[in-house]
Amino acid sequence: MxxxxxxxxxxxxSIIVIFAIGILSRNKFPRITKRIFVGMSAGAVASFALEAIRIPGYMFAKWLPMDSMISLPGLLLTEKISSLSEVKQVIMQSGVAMNLYHAPLDAFMAGALWHFWNGATFGIVYALVIGKGRWWYxxxxxxxxxIGMMLAPYLIMMKGPFGIEHMDGYNIFVITLIAHLAFGAVLGTLVQKWKKGEIIVSSTKERKVMQIKCADCGCLPSECKVSKSGKECTNCTLDECCCWATIQNRS
Structure with missing residues (x-):
């Protein structure tokens, strides 16, 4: 194709569908909405950690043959090339070394959006499946x-599985593994942090009481307990409180 x-x-x-699901689920399935947008944001931010490893990997160390995550898909998305076999010809015509080549601005921007959206979607999947697991998950x-990337058809076509046909055979795998682990560490940390309830301290004359706000609607258990319905919680950020019924049943 x-x-x-x-x-x-x-x-x-797919972009339209994901945003639509996230927005339309807000009232009935607020946890899904939260996980989608937390995962999306965390994945996009974590992609910067990946880039911090990947960019030096191809520009300076040459462990990666070129900017294959932004410039290459950008050329394809903007139809400047129609197949991978045309890449070398385009780079040769530019007069720039392969590891220093960057696509024209429009293609580069398209590729960057594609690359960071990939990071966002990986973040969404992680947040939906794992949720508040340990950061190293x-x-x-x-x-x-x-592993999926190392066995991708485009890599096998260009440099063999795991990039074994490039340099010493291990370079592509090692540098991309480090980059992806950096991505995963940041992703896991952000999802774990952003999905935690906010702990606040309220002072009274007798004592300091610590309560945990609901991560999805922002309510305190004490507020839910005294509210007559899920629509009347004082500080709820949703149209109807997602935890009111649970608190009432425990009372």
Whole structure:
């Protein structure tokens, strides 16, 4: 399937669908909404950690042959090339070394959006499946992503499985593994942090009482307990409190 067709019938519709699910689930399934947007944000931010390893990996160490995560898909998405076999020709025409080549601005921006959206979607999957697991669970997820990438058809076509046809045979795998583990560490940490309830301290004359706000609606248990219905919780951020019924049943 041509990349431009893939863009039009898969990438763009998937973005619309994910945002639609996240927004439309807000009232009835607030936890799904929260996990989608927490995962999306965490995945996009974690992609910067990956880039901190990946960019020096191809620009300076040359352990990666080129900018294959932004420039390459950008060229395909903007139809400047139609197949991987055209990459070398385009780079040779630019007169720039392969490891220093960057696609034209429009292609580079398209590739960057694609790359960070990939990070966001990996974050969404992680947040939905793992949720508030330990931070290093993110590194396990990143390792799974790494293995999938090492066996991707485009890599096998260009440099063999695990990049064994590049340099000493281990370079691509090692540098991308480090980059993905950095991605996973940041992803796991952010999802764990952003999904935790906020702990606050309220002072009274007798004592200091610590309570945990609901991570999804922002309510305190004491507020839910005295509210007559889920729609009347004082500081609830949702149209209807997601934890009111649970608190009432425990009372």
């Amino acid at each position: 041509p990349y431009a067709t893939y863009r039009d019938i898969v990438i763009i519709p 993110g590194m396990i997820w990143a390792f799974i992503i790494e």
